[in-house]
Each structure stands twice: as C-alpha cells, then as structure tokens.
Amino acid sequence: MIAFAIETVLLLVAASIAAVTAILGAVTLAMARWHRRTRRRTARIRDRVREGVFERLFEPDPGWAAWIGGLSGAEREQLRRVVEAHLRRLRGTEYDRLRTLAGELGIQAEAKRDLEAGRNRFRALTWLALLGEPVAVSRLEECCTETRRHRAGAARLLFESGHPDGAAVGTDLLIGDGGRPLSAFGMDTLYRLNDGGDTPLLERIPEDGGAWDGRLLVQVLTVLRYCSITEPPEQLEWVPDALAHDSPQVRAAAVGVIERHGWRDPVQRWIDVAELLADPEPTVRYDVYQLLASWGTDRSAAWLREGLDAEDDREVLAVVRALSRHPRASLPDPTGRLEPFVEWVQADAAVGRRRERVWGVTAAWS
Numbered sequence: 288m289i290a291f292a293i294e295t296v297l298l299l300v301a302a303s304i305a306a307v308t309a310i311l312g313a314v315t316l317a318m319a320r321w322h323r324r325t326r327r328r329t330a331r332i333r334d335r336v337r338e339g340v341f342e343r344l345f346e347p348d349p350g351w352a353a354w355i356g357g358l359s360g361a362e363r364e365q366l367r368r369v370v371e372a373h374l375r376r377l378r379g380t381e382y383d384r385l386r387t388l389a390g391e392l393g394i395q396a397e398a399k400r401d402l403e404a405g406r407n408r409f410r411a412l413t414w415l416a417l418l419g420e421p422v423a424v425s426r427l428e429e430c431c432t433e434t435r436r437h438r439a440g441a442a443r444l445l446f447e448s449g450h451p452d453g454a455a456v457g458t459d460l461l462i463g464d465g466g467r468p469l470s471a472f473g474m475d476t477l478y479r480l481n482d483g484g485d486t487p488l489l490e491r492i493p494e495d496g497g498a499w500d501g502r503l504l505v506q507v508l509t510v511l512r513y514c515s516i517t518e519p520p521e522q523l524e525w526v527p528d529a530l531a532h533d534s535p536q537v538r539a540a541a542v543g544v545i546e547r548h549g550w551r552d553p554v555q556r557w558i559d560v561a562e563l564l565a566d567p568e569p570t571v572r573y574d575v576y577q578l579l580a581s582w583g584t585d586r587s588a589a590w591l592r593e594g595l596d597a598e599d600d601r602e603v604l605a606v607v608r609a610l611s612r613h614p615r616a617s618l619p620d621p622t623g624r625l626e627p628f629v630e631w632v633q634a635d636a637a638v639g640r641r642r643e644r645v646w647g648v649t650a651a652w653s
Contacts, residue, residue, distance in 0.1 A: 333365040340369055344384055351391040367392060374417045386418055395420050405430060412440035416447040424456050432460065439473040446479050454480045458487040465495055468502040474510055482514045489518055493525040501534045508540035512547045520551040527557050535568035542574040546581050555582070560590055569602060576609035588616035595619060604628050611636065 336358075343349035358366065370389050377385060389395060394414055401411040402422070408431065415422060422444060431441035442457035450456070457480045461473055469477065481488050488511050496504055508529065516522070529541035542563065549555055563575045576594060579587040591613060594606035607628045610616045621629035 416444040421448040454485045465499040489522040512543040520553040573605040580609040580612045583614040
C-alpha cells in the first residue's frame with residue numbers, strides 16, 4: 288500500500304514537471320515569435336522613416352512640421368533614432384537641416400528640461416552635444432559634476448557647442464579632482480579640448496599633476512602626446528620632472544610626449560638621454576630607443592649603436608628596430624650575436640610589417 292502511494296506521488300510529480308515544461312516551452316516559442324515580428328515591424332518602420340527623411344533632406348523646403356504631423360507615435364520614435372544616427376555622420380547643410388528637424392520633434396527642448404530636472408542627464412547631454420546646443424557653464428557645473436560620466440558628457444557638450452572657454456572649463460571638469468582615471472570617452476574628449484589652439488593641460492600638469500592619481504597622469508600625458516601644441520617650448524619645462532617620476536608608466540608616457548614635441552631645441556637640451564637609457568624599467572628604455580630614432584640626428588644614432596651591447600635579447604632587438612627607422616643610421620652588419628636580430632628586422636621589412644609601438648596605450652591602461 289505504501290509503495291503504491293509513493294508511486295502515485297512520483298507519477299503526479301513527473302506529470303506536473305512535464306506540464307510545466309510544456310507550458311514554458313510554449314510561452315518561450317510564443318514570445319520568440321512575437322519579438323521577431325516586432326523587430327521586423329520596427330525595421331520596416333525605420334526604413335520607411337529614413338527614406339522619408341532623405342527624400343526631404345535635399346529639398347529647398349523640407350516641410351518637416353507638416354510631415355511630422357502625419358506620423359504615428361511608433362514612426363516618431365524611429366524618426367528620433369534616425370536623426371540621432373545621422374547627426375553623428377553628416378555635416379554642413381544636411382546637418383543643419385537635421386538639427387531643424389530635431390527642433391520640430393522637440394528634442395532640444397526636451398533635453399534641456401531633462402537636464403534642469405535631473406532626469407536622464409547623460410542622455411540629455413548626449414542630445415545637446417549632438418545638436419551643438421549651448422548650455423550655460425554655471426548650469427553644467429551645478430548639475431553635471433557628480434559622476435565621471437556626467438563630467439565627461441558636460442565637457443563634450445562644451446566642445447561641440449563651441450563655447451569660448453570650452454577648452455579650459457571642459458578640461459577642469461574632466462581632471463579637476465585628480466582622482467579616478469578617465470574612461471575612453473573622457474580621454475577622447477580631453478584630446479579634442481586640447482588639440483590645437485589653447486592647450487590647458489600644459490598649465491594643469493605642472494600645477495596639479497603631482498597630486499593626481501598615477502593612472503590619470505599617464506592618461507593625460509598620453510593625450511598630450513597626440514595633441515598639436517602651438518604654445519612656446521617653455522610650457523614643457525615640467526617634462527624632466529615627469530621623466531623622473533616613481534612610476535615607470537608615467538616615465539614611459541613622458542617619453543612619448545618628448546617624441547612628439549621634443550624636436551624643439553630647448554626641449555632636447557632639458558633631457559638627459561644618458562639617464563633615460565639607464566632607466567631600470569625595460570619598457571621605458573624601449574620607448575627611448577624609438578624617441579632617438581625619431582630625432583634623426585648623428586648623436587641619437589650614436590646612442591642607439593651603444594645599445595647594441597645590451598645583455599637582454601629583447602632590448603637588442605628594440606635597438607636594431609630603432610636603427611632601421613633612423614634616417615641617418617643603417618643596420619649593423621649581420622654577424623655574430625647580431626645576426627638573428629638583423630635578419631628578423633629585415634624579414635619584417637620584406638613583408639611590409641610594421642612593429643611600431645602605439646605610444647602610451649600600454650601605459651594608459653596598465
């Protein structure tokens with residue numbers, strides 16, 4: 288009797304599990320089909336709306352208001368997506384017309400309301416930056432300094448809207464606290480704010496760089512290495528201090544700054560190359576070899592040839608590569624110990640392979 292009861296219970300449990308499994312399977316299939324139909328319908332609406340945008344974009348009078356008035360709610364939602372995507376790609380007259388279309392959709396006004404109310408602030412900053420819509424600096428400082436993400440968004444908005452003090456204010460928003468390192472978006476924005484024209488980083492580094500987080504300092508130096516600097520060379524007098532920093536990542540990033548901007552005679556006179564070549568960190572020395580190759584002088588070629596006596600094979604290979612790129616030097620004779628290194632570099636050159644280090648990338652993210 289007991290065995291029969293247990294068997295009955297087990298059968299009921301098994302039947303229940305089977306029923307639940309069947310129901311879940313049916314629901315899953317139904318949801319999958321519903322999502323597929325929804326995606327297809329959304330794609331058709333988006334394609335139709337995109338076609339309507341480009342039909343009107345090149346007309347003398349696009350008539351955005353009348354066209355928008357005849358769109359459904361779903362079509363307007365996809366229209367916002369189309370506008371956002373093409374604001375990132377188009378410039379000139381087409382950009383201006385898309386900006387007008389965004390105004391007819393109420394996007395600018397909505398973004399400003401959200402920013403004032405503290406709703407979806409990063410999304411609002413993104414729209415305002417895409418549209419180049421100016422916002423008062425005081426307002427950005429009030430509502431967009433709580434997180435690293437919001438500070439980066441506010442700085443990008445200042446850049447995109449062409450604010451006259453955008454470079455200085457935006458740079459301060461990004462690195463003012465000297466704390467956590469920047470995101471990739473923040474580094475890109477910092478570069479845009481400092482590339483050409485004013486370069487506020489040249490003032491901030493000697494004033495505050497010593498108190499910054501080491502990872503942030505590496506990122507700032509990496510950004511500065513790629514910026515076009517128009518200021519006088521005296522603005523780089525802080526570089527020797529960065530070359531003597533405790534962190535090898537900072538020293539390597541500082542070498543990158545010299546490689547780009549050290550062609551100026553005053554800067555080269557401030558640098559103790561012998562001390563750099565004696566750096567205890569191999570990666571710093573490898574970067575110094577590239578620096579010497581970029582200088583292209585007889586003296587820099589002599590320094591490189593001295594490095595052929597290094598004990599570490601990887602270092603010898605780095606020196607041979609630098610000599611192959613030096614405009615006033617040639618590869619050493621492929622004899623003795625140097626034979627495999629010279630053949631390696633020649634083989635790379637024969638197949639068009641370039642093994643140049645991307646300055647600062649390793650240091651910035653290590």
